[in-house]
Amino acid sequence: MTTEKKDGIVAVGTVGIDTVETPYGKAKEVMGGSGTFFAIAASLLAPVNLVSLVGTDFDRWAEFDRPGLDTEGVKVVDGKTFRWGGKYQENINIRDTLFTELGVIADNRHDVPESYRGCRTVCLANVDPPQQLHVLDSLDAPELVVADTMNFWISSDLENLKKVIVRADVLILNDDEGRQLTGKLNVTDILSDIQAMGPENVVLKKGEHGALLAMGDEYFSVPGYPLQRVVDPTGAGDTFAAGFTAWLHRTGDKSAEAMKTATVYGSALASFCCEDFSTRRLQEISLDEIEARVESFRKLVHFN
Amino acid sequence: MTTEKKDGIVAVGTVGIDTVETPYGKAKEVMGGSGTFFAIAASLLAPVNLVSLVGTDFDRWAEFDRPGLDTEGVKVVDGKTFRWGGKYQENINIRDTLFTELGVIADNRHDVPESYRGCRTVCLANVDPPQQLHVLDSLDAPELVVADTMNFWISSDLENLKKVIVRADVLILNDDEGRQLTGKLNVTDILSDIQAMGPENVVLKKGEHGALLAMGDEYFSVPGYPLQRVVDPTGAGDTFAAGFTAWLHRTGDKSAEAMKTATVYGSALASFCCEDFSTRRLQEISLDEIEARVESFRKLVHFN
Secondary structure (H helix, E strand, O other), rough: OOOOOOOOOOEEEEOOOEEEEEEEEEEEEEEEEEHHHHHHHHHHOOEEEEEEEEEOOOOOOOHHHHOOEEEOOOOOOOOOEEEEEEEEEEOOOOOEEEEOOOHHHHOOOOOHHHHOOOOOEEEEEHHHHHHHHHHHHOOOOOOOEEEEHHHHHHHHHHHHHHHHOOOOEEEEEHHHHHHHHOOOHHHHHHHHHHHHHHOOOOEEEHHHHHEEEEEOOEEEOOOOOOOOOOOOOOOOOHHHHHHHHHHHHHOOOOOOHHHHHHHHHHHHHHHOOOOOOOOOOHHHHEEEHHHHHHHHHHHHOOOO | OOOOOOEEEEEEOOEEEEEEEEEEEEEEEEEEEEHHHHHHHHHHOOOEEEEEEEEOOOOOOOOHOOEEEEEEEEEEEEEOOOOEEEOOOOOOOOEEEEEOOOOOOHHHHOOOOHHHOEEEEEEEEEOOOOOOOHHHHHHHHHHHEEEEEEHHHHOOHHHHHHHOOOOOOOOEHHHHHHHHHHOOOOOHHHHHHHHHHOOEEEEEOOHHEEEEEOOEEEEEEOOOOOOOOOOOOOHHHHHHHHHHHHHHHHOOOOOOOHHHHHHHHHHHHHHHOOOOOOOOOHHHHHHHHHHHHHHHHHHHHHHO
């Protein structure tokens, strides 16, 4: 018997249940986790194969029932699904974590199904660095490695995180995380210090201020989208990584020009993500709407 | 006897002597003040007629000896020239004012020479709102009124500030000031609330994150320029207003398209301003260098 070989992006990340409060309301027990946001958003542009862990209590499979989203790699293990609770302040750029229950993530490994191993694109979303390395090692020969990280791993497991970073073609991180990782304050210093750690391409996400991409010694800037209502920014970073990675996979192009357009697709998807709680907006948007938003970004920065 | 009629921009602002310390060094007793930065920067693009006050101790006239910069409106009065001292933290976005000595600004009025009164463009840079109103009332029929402000006036003289704002075609302010003026946190709310106070066009300056322009219900975004060294940001805001106003005056165009290009010229000049202490970099740049920087901004945001 031979295993069916699957095409597309392999993504590892958490699948969880969130309870989120923002100035616009509260969403209880909704879909969350870096893997969830990544998979739903990326599937809008390219096939995605999700590697994650859920507990036997998980009953939200219908949320993943989308064309191009494969969940063979979402393993069900004894125990509880990851849960996170957070509250955003009136200044929606500031959030407080109310609780984190790791559940099955604490003691189980993210294993990559045989059928995923030939995939040429991988995104290592936010899980701990040893699991990111394990996923990377399980793939035959990925041509594009995108890695995301989080402040928690920079302070708790820098040694393994650096092993991930050195193998990434693209590292995506927040400006705060960039300052923490490099000890630098100036964005050009942050970007060049991270490039010196391995990845030729680095995206610094700046929340409502957009994103700055460094490719070799070239820069590209995308503004924040002037949204009238930021209802819930949870998952916007994972959604950015999804749009970015999926655009590169879809075009099969890793050139500087493709990286720029990918940054805009990431920003466009992230802006939709913020328009409603959880994955609600991502579940309903179409490719036409994404392309219209990309055109809005183009118009937002165009001058004669 | 008839008075010579002068063409160009009328700008009111302070002329002072600054002492500034940043992580890159210290500059003692250098040229400063909103009028100084405005006049030197604007004169790179258009004729500028400066309205300001200095004391009998002022001996820096050579700094103003530039083509297109008229100082008939800089009145010398008994007393001391305005002085300001500030220190920037390691995070250069944060500064502490060490001293402010108003000197002659405290008790004297900014009067507009007869020869300036027919000018069609005026920029009300950072002086107190009653003086901004006095300058505006002294002009025959300005076709373009650009106003700048500062957090201090929002808290201390909102009544007169609102009288300035209602008469402005363009209000330029920092994002912090926008939040203070409107009580709103979301940038689109801040911009529309200010537009409701009078000006159709509002520029929200975001420091290292660039600027966001609202024109009616249209937005335009300019990124921060990725400078390797921000040596001294003092005067960058006044320099932005200078590039913005001078571009509109130079082209004689107040269309939305012109406002966008003006925002880029303002950003380009402001980026030069930060490259050295005081007005040093502005004193040495050429029109070719400004245009090359504008092209860098275009490239920074362009994608296929």
